[in-house]
Amino acid sequence: AIRMTQSPSSLSASTGDRVTITCRASQDISRYLAWYQQKPGKVPNLLIFSASTLQSGVPSRFSGSGSGTDFTLTISRLQSEDLATYYCQQYSNYPRTFGQGTKVEI
Amino acid sequence: EVQLLESGGGLVQPGGSLRLSCAASGFTFSDYAMSWVRQAPGKGLEWVSVISGSGGNTYFAESVKGRFTVSRDNSRNALYLQMNSLRGEDTAVYYCAREVGEFDFWGQGTLVTVSS
Numbered sequence: 067a068i069r070m071t072q073s074p075s076s077l078s079a080s081t082g083d084r085v086t087i088t089c090r091a092s093q094d095i096s097r098y099l100a101w102y103q104q105k106p107g108k109v110p111n112l113l114i115f116s117a118s119t120l121q122s123g124v125p126s127r128f129s130g131s132g133s134g135t136d137f138t139l140t141i142s143r144l145q146s147e148d149l150a151t152y153y154c155q156q157y158s159n160y161p162r163t164f165g166q167g168t169k170v171e172i
Numbered sequence: 173e174v175q176l177l178e179s180g181g182g183l184v185q186p187g188g189s190l191r192l193s194c195a196a197s198g199f200t201f202s203d204y205a206m207s208w209v210r211q212a213p214g215k216g217l218e219w220v221s222v223i224s225g226s227g228g229n230t231y232f233a234e235s236v237k238g239r240f241t242v243s244r245d246n247s248r249n250a251l252y253l254q255m256n257s258l259r260g261e262d263t264a265v266y267y268c269a270r271e272v273g274e275f276d277f278w279g280q281g282t283l284v285t286v287s288s
Contacts, residue, residue: 098273100273100274102217102275109278109281110267112274115273115276121276151216155217155219155275157273160222160231161219161232161233162207162222163219164217164219167216
């Protein structure tokens with residue numbers, strides 16, 4: 067199975083800060099990578115797919131980049147409503163695998 | 173509007189069985205693969221299983237292979253997860269999700285608790 071490793075596991079930042087989360091795959095997954103946001107007590111929500119394509123309705127302060135094994139999720143100007151845990155997920159092959167999550171505190 | 177609604181969760185003893193259901197609406201159900209994803213209390217997301225739109229292909233996580241089966245009834249827009257030989261580590265919220273590679277729509281989840 068492809069292992070997905072996120073860093074950091076948690077971070078604390080202030081509103082207006084630029085936040086970057088990284089995700090590394092244990093093998094080449096091309097651009098078959100998605101990012102999800104899960105707010106406390108809520109269902110995961112798709113933010114980005116194909117490494118950099120913003121899902122409809124997602125604010126433009128979210129962006130993704132990368133290919134192969136190294137990927138990043140960036141929040142350009144952190145807002146209070148961005149308090150959440152963020153997960154990356156590969157869909158290059160089965161089993162689908164997620165990163166362990168990055169908890170963003172504000 | 174795409175809607176997914178899980179049901180069937182509850183408390184079950186170790187070694188027991190449970191069948192989860194997911195009712196889908198708002199899209200052509202048979203056109204899409206569907207997955208089950210679970211989340212243990214306070215833990216991250218773990219993919220469990222997928223079934224193709226026709227139902228002809230299925231895959232499972234190693235952790236549930238041989239114990240869980242997945243099926244669908246496209247005439248009823250319904251997805252199922254049959255869970256047998258349940259263990260404590262299967263305790264989790266189980267989500268059904270529409271899979272297009274990524275998971276673009278998720279249900280609200282149903283809690284399965286395996287405990288004596």
